Amino acid sequence: MTLTFVVESLLNGLLVGGVYSLMAIGLTLVFGVMKVINFAHGSLIMLGMYTAYWSVALLHVDPYLSIPIAFAVLFVIGASFQKFLINPILDAPEHNQLLLTLGVSLVMENFAVFLWSPDYRVMKTSYAGINFYMGDVSLSLVRLLAFGFAMLLSAIIYLMLTRTDLGKAIRAASEEPRGALLMGINVRRIYLITFGIGAACAGVSGAAITPFIPVYPYVGWLFVITAFVVVVLGGMGNILGAFVGGLIIGLADSVGAMFLPGSMKSIISFTIFILILLFKPTGLFGRKNA
Amino acid sequence: MGFVLAALHILPWFVPSVLHIMIMIFLFTVMGQGWNILGGYAGQFSFGHSLFFGLGAYVSTLLFINLGLSPWIGIGFSCAAGIILGLFIGFLSFRYGLKGPFFALIMLAFAEIFHMVAMGWNAVGGALGLLIPLKGNSPGVMQFLDKEPFYFITLWMMVGSLYVVWRLEGTRTGLYFLATREDHDAAEALGVNTFRAQMMAMAMSSGMTAMGGTIYAQYLLYIDPDSTFGVVNSVEIMLRPIIGGPGTILGPLLGSVLLTPLSEVTRLAFQSYSGVYLMIYGLILVGVIMFLPDGMIGFAKKAVSRVGR
Numbered sequence: 001m002t003l004t005f006v007v008e009s010l011l012n013g014l015l016v017g018g019v020y021s022l023m024a025i026g027l028t029l030v031f032g033v034m035k036v037i038n039f040a041h042g043s044l045i046m047l048g049m050y051t052a053y054w055s056v057a058l059l060h061v062d063p064y065l066s067i068p069i070a071f072a073v074l075f076v077i078g079a080s081f082q083k084f085l086i087n088p089i090l091d092a093p094e095h096n097q098l099l100l101t102l103g104v105s106l107v108m109e110n111f112a113v114f115l116w117s118p119d120y121r122v123m124k125t126s127y128a129g130i131n132f133y134m135g136d137v138s139l140s141l142v143r144l145l146a147f148g149f150a151m152l153l154s155a156i157i158y159l160m161l162t163r164t165d166l167g168k169a170i171r172a173a174s175e176e177p178r179g180a181l182l183m184g185i186n187v188r189r190i191y192l193i194t195f196g197i198g199a200a201c202a203g204v205s206g207a208a209i210t211p212f213i214p215v216y217p218y219v220g221w222l223f224v225i226t227a228f229v230v231v232v233l234g235g236m237g238n239i240l241g242a243f244v245g246g247l248i249i250g251l252a253d254s255v256g257a258m259f260l261p262g263s264m265k266s267i268i269s270f271t272i273f274i275l276i277l278l279f280k281p282t283g284l285f286g287r288k289n290a
Numbered sequence: 291m292g293f294v295l296a297a298l299h300i301l302p303w304f305v306p307s308v309l310h311i312m313i314m315i316f317l318f319t320v321m322g323q324g325w326n327i328l329g330g331y332a333g334q335f336s337f338g339h340s341l342f343f344g345l346g347a348y349v350s351t352l353l354f355i356n357l358g359l360s361p362w363i364g365i366g367f368s369c370a371a372g373i374i375l376g377l378f379i380g381f382l383s384f385r386y387g388l389k390g391p392f393f394a395l396i397m398l399a400f401a402e403i404f405h406m407v408a409m410g411w412n413a414v415g416g417a418l419g420l421l422i423p424l425k426g427n428s429p430g431v432m433q434f435l436d437k438e439p440f441y442f443i444t445l446w447m448m449v450g451s452l453y454v455v456w457r458l459e460g461t462r463t464g465l466y467f468l469a470t471r472e473d474h475d476a477a478e479a480l481g482v483n484t485f486r487a488q489m490m491a492m493a494m495s496s497g498m499t500a501m502g503g504t505i506y507a508q509y510l511l512y513i514d515p516d517s518t519f520g521v522v523n524s525v526e527i528m529l530r531p532i533i534g535g536p537g538t539i540l541g542p543l544l545g546s547v548l549l550t551p552l553s554e555v556t557r558l559a560f561q562s563y564s565g566v567y568l569m570i571y572g573l574i575l576v577g578v579i580m581f582l583p584d585g586m587i588g589f590a591k592k593a594v595s596r597v598g599r
Contacts, residue, residue, distance in 0.1 A: 037391045037395075085576065085580070088580060089579065089580060089583075092579070092583060093583075094390045094391050095335040095390060095391060095394065096579050096583055098335075098337075098391050098394060099335075099532065099575060099579050100575070100576055100579045100580070102337075102525070102572075102575065103571075103572040103573070103574075103575030103576040103579065104572065104576060105572070106525070106568050106569065106571055106572030106575065107569050107572035107573055107576065108572075109565070109568070110565035110566060110568045110569035110572065111569055113565040113566075114565070114566065114569065118565070217565070221521065225398070225399070225402060228395055229399075232395075260410070261410045262410075264406045264407065264409070264410040266402075266406060267403060267406055267407075270399050270402060270403050270406075271403075273396075273399050274382075274396060274399055274400070274403075277383075277388060277392055277395070277396050277399075278382050278383070278386055278388070278396075279386070281386070281388065281392060
């Protein structure tokens, strides 16, 4: 194992970790505001990847122009998901909400199989072959761009939450829905928008990785559990925690890939997940008994 | 009841074509009942019961292949392994008061870890899985050329599982389970040892599910990581009690009677789209959660009491 290889794996881990961060931000935002754990997040990532794939294959747009398309499409899907399915059961027991989102993800994934067959599809783009070299260490352009877009959207969401009125309203609705309602905030609308943004995060992260990860209907399973790990690591509902957690898990996965056979590389992050759930369920940055 | 049981005993001579579906119904009722004890009665929803199913399938199969131990004895080891693993996870989780979605996710994580290990570890077959060596018609090692023996094995396991839960409902332990489910803190305050109740439920649940795994392995004579530890199996196991009625004796059976033929028939009808049955599962699950949150039996009970008033 040469130094070049180690540095390269760690850098790649960090780049993928940035995408994990964005996925987890979408999941943690929804949890923070509505206290709903969205099991269908992986399917939303899958839909984002297909949106990008079909935009490029059928409409011949640039792969990176498909990112705003994925944002818009997934925002609408997420908002309708919230309006018609999540909203009616917001007061149901937590495990029923989890089961509902599981049901929705089963429907979405298997409907995707029905529509587009279970085949792996690879997006053809001229960007895929471009690499940068720093000494012996090579980095691929598509991974750098995926990282860049994930960072960009994460930063936008963070600024939106901290600097705008909408962000203030979202934070108010998440901390004290009744109080927010009394202050004249339309909490239902906030929920709708939040779920839309959460789904859009999934869509953008999916679209950003499509140039280097093949698309297939069950691809979401690769990411949804990782996203849960990141969310729990950063503290449920904690946006900054999810951001840092994503980078940590990206690195942990790349370390795992160095020592373990391919199919077992996620064991390290799963072990982190179990340890965190057991010993510090409020996450790395959580307060005690928060 | 007795009549139904008698009818089920002569069924194989009249309609042999349904044997496979019946075996699957019985087997998944047993495992659904296992899930039901923990999820329905003790209120701890597990999203990873394929963990115990897979463990049961692998333990008896590995013992048979490597040591020549008959699965009739192996099933005991499977059950014990399931209980030990269940108690280990239970000890870790319940001691820290982990519950609700967190417990569901931790079970999922454990199932995925076992899935990955089974995939990557060649001593247990790796991704290719394990073929159980064929011995012809040899009842001593639980291999039969016909389906009838499995029909009766699974039928009586199911009867056993229904009996266990029926007995459980009347005991103090069963009531502790319910108290823990309904209000953890209040139960604790009234002197119920909720930790012990959850551990009991976990042990019964994991042992019962693991035994189902052994029977599944012997029936198909082939196991691989996806068909045992896969997430789909966790869904298969938990959907039956949830749709039939969690926390009821007959819920898992009702759910299994409904879902099993559905999955078998759609799998045959849409062979190239093997996922269609999962889509239907998803639709049913969404419908049940939105409109019948207590499952079909819970809904029926409510309807009856409404009419009675």
